[in-house]
Amino acid sequence: MATTLVLVTTSAGVADEVALQALALGRRLAAGGPVHALVIADEAAATGLGAWGATEVHLARHAELGSPAPDAVARILHDLALRLEAGIVVGPGTEAGNTILARAAARANLPFAANCVDVTIGDPLTVTRLRWGGSLLEEAAIHAGPAMLTVAPHVIAATPTGGVAAVAPFTPELDEADLAVRVVDRIAAAAGGVTLAEAKVVVSGGRGVGSADGFGPIEELAALLGAAVGCSRAVTISGWRSHTAQVGQTGTKIAPNLYIACGISGATQHMAGAKGAKKLLAVNKDAEAPIMSAADYAVIGDLHQVVPAISAEIRRVRGA
Amino acid sequence: MKVLVCIKSVPAVAGRITLTADARAIDTRHLGFAIGPHEECAVEQAVRIVEAGGGEAVVLTLGPAQALEQLRDALALGIARAIHLVTEGEEWDPESTTAAIVDAIRADEAASGPFDLILLGNEAGDSADYQVAVRLGRALGRPAVTAIKGMTIGEGTVRCEQEVDAGRDVYELRLPAIAAVLEGINLPRFPSVPGRLRAKNKPVEVSQPARPAQRLEMLRLVVPQLPAKQAEVLGRGPEAAPAVVAVLQELGVI
Numbered sequence: 001m002a003t004t005l006v007l008v009t010t011s012a013g014v015a016d017e018v019a020l021q022a023l024a025l026g027r028r029l030a031a032g033g034p035v036h037a038l039v040i041a042d043e044a045a046a047t048g049l050g051a052w053g054a055t056e057v058h059l060a061r062h063a064e065l066g067s068p069a070p071d072a073v074a075r076i077l078h079d080l081a082l083r084l085e086a087g088i089v090v091g092p093g094t095e096a097g098n099t100i101l102a103r104a105a106a107r108a109n110l111p112f113a114a115n116c117v118d119v120t121i122g123d124p125l126t127v128t129r130l131r132w133g134g135s136l137l138e139e140a141a142i143h144a145g146p147a148m149l150t151v152a153p154h155v156i157a158a159t160p161t162g163g164v165a166a167v168a169p170f171t172p173e174l175d176e177a178d179l180a181v182r183v184v185d186r187i188a189a190a191a192g193g194v195t196l197a198e199a200k201v202v203v204s205g206g207r208g209v210g211s212a213d214g215f216g217p218i219e220e221l222a223a224l225l226g227a228a229v230g231c232s233r234a235v236t237i238s239g240w241r242s243h244t245a246q247v248g249q250t251g252t253k254i255a256p257n258l259y260i261a262c263g264i265s266g267a268t269q270h271m272a273g274a275k276g277a278k279k280l281l282a283v284n285k286d287a288e289a290p291i292m293s294a295a296d297y298a299v300i301g302d303l304h305q306v307v308p309a310i311s312a313e314i315r316r317v318r319g320a
Numbered sequence: 321m322k323v324l325v326c327i328k329s330v331p332a333v334a335g336r337i338t339l340t341a342d343a344r345a346i347d348t349r350h351l352g353f354a355i356g357p358h359e360e361c362a363v364e365q366a367v368r369i370v371e372a373g374g375g376e377a378v379v380l381t382l383g384p385a386q387a388l389e390q391l392r393d394a395l396a397l398g399i400a401r402a403i404h405l406v407t408e409g410e411e412w413d414p415e416s417t418t419a420a421i422v423d424a425i426r427a428d429e430a431a432s433g434p435f436d437l438i439l440l441g442n443e444a445g446d447s448a449d450y451q452v453a454v455r456l457g458r459a460l461g462r463p464a465v466t467a468i469k470g471m472t473i474g475e476g477t478v479r480c481e482q483e484v485d486a487g488r489d490v491y492e493l494r495l496p497a498i499a500a501v502l503e504g505i506n507l508p509r510f511p512s513v514p515g516r517l518r519a520k521n522k523p524v525e526v527s528q529p530a531r532p533a534q535r536l537e538m539l540r541l542v543v544p545q546l547p548a549k550q551a552e553v554l555g556r557g558p559e560a561a562p563a564v565v566a567v568l569q570e571l572g573v574i
């Protein structure tokens with residue numbers, strides 16, 4: 001039984017999904033012991049956390065916490081871990097969560113394990129964590145405590161417990177150095193269009209498309225399906241499409257109901273971003289391409305002929 | 321501006337990863353090596369900053385002898401000189417990696433003056449530890465930002481942009497500062513032949529730091545077992561279109 005502290009990141013009154021997953025892991029590791037949650041500034045989000053397994057919720061309030069300041073949050077987390085004598089400190093394996101836990105570990109002079117999928121309490125505590133965007137797992141021992149770690153997204157289910165936890169507001173101690181890194185401006189995203197990460201259908205092109213202009217038929221099929229257009233890294237490094245369209249380990253991770261991958265071989269880098277797809281249709285000249293062993297459906301053939309034929313058939317079926 | 325860019329040489333994995341017999345490393349007998357994707361963009365960013373405003377860009381790596389190849393790749397793109405912290409092939413955990421880099425930075429700054437900006441990739445392409453940049457920041461007492469996809473150099477400052485759900489968050493840091501960048505911040509150039517030739521004669525400073533005890537100790541690697549799938553072949557060539565559309569209808573896509 002270890003006292004567990006979980007950083008719950010939030011936005012506009014709602015706890016982040018991956019943070020609730022971190023809370024689920026924290027509850028498991030606490031094994032009946034106290035599960036403390038730390039929330040920064042967001043009272044509405046803090047109020048609901050008992051229902052997700054927190055036994056005590058600490059709400060940090062400070063005049064300077066109106067915009068993201070990762071070093072300040074790291075200090076608050078570290079100070080609270082010391083005060084609670086926490087044995088394990090957990091956060092969400094998001095960009096925000098990873099940077100805050102890493103900063104807290106640096107401040108505490110402790111190791112930090114990012115994107116864990118499993119944790120075993122013992123001496124030493126061991127973790128299983130993601131490498132290569134999940135294409136490889138690492139088993140590692142953490143030789144100093146409290147153990148600082150984040151939970152990889154969407155591996156551990158967030159489970160409601162129906163509990164209730166009191167929210168204890170407090171004013172953390174911060175100084176100027178903690179606020180040297182902070183958001184000074186926010187540029188709003190352009191509205192409209194289906195985003196790659198949230199699209200229900202994605203149509204992607206790879207090296208096999210051959211050129212920037214070669215994406216015409218892919219765009220046409222995507223438009224017919226109300227899909228987002230994606231691509232592989234080979235395409236972005238060739239300058240055919242912008243990086244915002246890149247599906248992969250170093251691009252966007254997608255989770256559509258259907259992924260249509262055209263002229264994409266299925267390299268590790270790409271599949272790390274595509275494995276959230278429920279169904280995968282591969283269009284490829286090479287029946288032996290690695291993507292075939294990840295695909296549900298395949299068409300063997302040249303995408304330049306196959307993709308326009310699919311679009312034409314959709315139009316015919318729709319009677320247009 | 322003096323810019324340092326830290327890179328890692330990683331195996332150029334393409335298909336399925338295979339491990340060495342002791343399961344402590346990727347079997348690289350049939351693989352090449354490359355600069356990690358985020359770090360390729362960090363190198364490009366360093367070169368662009370110096371091209372635009374003058375100064376010097378330096379590349380650093382901690383890695384085995386073979387990582388010299390990736391240092392040469394960076395030198396071929398316009399980096400002036402390299403620092404190679406040579407390891408014996410064993411992995412270094414993020415804390416010991418940071419400590420070795422901090423020592424090298426302090427030594428270089430004592431000899432050649434301070435770096436205004438230190439660039440890294442957001443996470444290493446292989447171990448993905450997400451922490452060396454902020455540990456450097458803590459050790460050197462410099463502000464550090466991560467997940468950066470836009471950067472503008474100002475007067476003694478750097479403006480860094482981070483993609484978030486709502487748009488872009490903007491940080492403004494006083495130099496000297498540290499930034500870990502994401503692929504997509506720029507489109508890296510390919511090395512030219514004259515660039516490659518010049519790279520051969522650029523200085524590479526070599527040292528061999530001692531590897532301390534590892535507090536995040538890798539025990540072994542595991543290739544996750546994915547359910548073996550057998551794709552249903554819907555047909556060959558454009559004649560497959562009706563079968564594809566039937567599947568689209570079955571899935572409720574159309």
